[in-house]
Amino acid sequence: MTPNEIISKVKNLPPVSQAALKLVNLLEQASISNDDVVQVIKCDNVLTAKLLRACNSPYFGLAEPVATVDQAVLILGHQQILHIVLTLAFGNTMIVTLPAYAAEASALWQHSLVTATAAEIVAAEAYDLKIEAPVAFTVGLLHDIGKLAMSQGLTPELQAQIRDRINNENLSRLAAEKLVTGTDHAEVGACLLKSWRLPAEIIEAVGYHHQPPLVPQVKLSAITHLANALAHRACPMAGEDATAGEVNPEVAAALSIDESRLEGLVSTVHEAATEMSHMMAAT
Secondary structure (H helix, E strand, O other), X not given: OOHHHHHHOXXXXXXXXHXXXXXXXXXXXXXXOHHXXXXXXXXXXXXXXXXXXXXXXXXXXXXXXXXXXXXXXHHHOHHHHHHHHHHHHHHHHHOOXXXXXXXXOOHHHHHHHHHHHHHHHHHHHOHHHOOOHHHXXXXXXXXXXXXXXXXXXXXHHHHHHHHHHHHHHOOOHHHHHHXXXXXXXXXXXXXXXXXXXOXXXXXXXXXXXXXXXXXXXXXXXXXXHHHHHHHHHHOOOOOOOOOOXXXXXXXXXXXXXXXXXXXXXXXXXXXHHHHHHHHHHHO
């Protein structure tokens, strides 16, 4: 099967806010102004309402109520606003049950939030790559979105075959998916994001986050690979396969992350993810 064939069978994927997709495309720009962010958010009344409710939650403890998007961006800054808006927008799409992955409705989303947090942390470490924090955060949110399509687009029989391969042959989920279907959730996710016309950098990072290319240069996919592994180590998911937290040694070397630094990053990610969960619970 091809990624497009799987995606064509998906019928129940909730729509993604067009404003959110426009914001992701804005991330390609060298610099984003507060006005740029405000104008895009204002085009989506539902997203605006959710954002203002979040900003007025006890978590932020603002002295005065926030009544407009302009105020929200001015007070919190557009990077914090991007965090809130993207999590609100994509959360609606990704909080679904994944029977093919034996995952609860919130498990994929929680893992995606932790990976997004980890990706920002790793991007700050890999300063030579000059990856903007909101770009890294966005890729972390979306890196496993192909699992949604795989879960809905594959027949129960194919899903059972994948589980059997994992359980009986000690394969990673990625390898089992590839053997059974001819593709995997990373490739399917990249195909889905391409249909949404997201930036090529983000599509590449999602498509190759399990096997990032390191030549001729290290790309965002390497950061996403490491962030995904850190997220699995810092906040393990129930039912995940034994290889989930493994880091490709070549990727770690390319990012100048040794084992000692890796352990330190796991702790940092765990603390940051806890803070992120508190923010999301408050909104």
